[in-house]
Amino acid sequence: MNKIFYIAILFFLFGYQAVFSQEIGQAIKAKDTLKSKEIDPLRPTKAAFYSAIVPGLGQAYNKKYWKIPIVYGAIGTSLYFYISNNKKYHSYRDAYKLRLLGLPDEYDYLDNSRLIAAQRFYQRNRDLSLLVSVGFYILNIVDANVDAHLIQFNVSDKLSFQPAVYQNEIDYKPNLGLTFNYKF
Structure with missing residues (x-):
């Protein structure tokens, strides 16, 4: 037992x-x-598509809300200058057309060469403002796409890249270098 x-x-x-x-x-x-996040390969495409439809919507999709006022400020400012330059261009052009017909115009203090120069100046600025507007619109789409790609990028504390100052063992002078650390 x-x-x-x-x-x-x-x-x-x-x-x-x-x-x-x-x-x-x-x-x-x-x-x-490690808990790995699921990677959505269509996320950058969706963000770019949303930004193409409505500027700033791709930034909202990526949850980068602080970028939306920057997008609208950039596109809105360039469109404002486009509209302003277009109005002035048409004003000088209409004045020149009236002068050619022999009718009085609002710019009677300017001669014909000055009216033509003003027309060209505002036409060039109008076209440049349109180019800047289109550029900001494309930049909005590219920003949403790149930001969506970078959201899926794994940035952990195990990986670091930092500048370092270390002392040379031979002549004891300080040296500047970059260190790349990866902790397993």
Whole structure:
């Protein structure tokens, strides 16, 4: 009876230890495993599409709300200058046409060469403002696309790239260098 009691105790202890060690192994395994985010390969395409439809919508899709006023400010300012230069261009052009017909115009203090120069000046500025508007619109789309790509980029604390100043062991002068560290 004594032998059976000791065998039961040994069996209980070894069985408990096996169960306990298995739980610890699972806990260690769960602790070491990194939770990886699912990568949505269509996210950059969606962001670019949304920005193409409505400027700033791709930035909202990427949850970069602070960029939306910048987008509207840039596109709105360039469109304002386009409209202003277009009005002035048409004003000088209409005045020149009226002068050619022999009718009075609002710019009677300017001669014909000055009216033509003003026309060309505002036409060039109008066209440049339109180019800048289109450029900001395209930049809005590219920004949404690139930002969506970079959201999926894994940036962890294990990877670092930083400048370092270290002392040279031969002449003890300070040296500047870059260190690339990766912690496993």
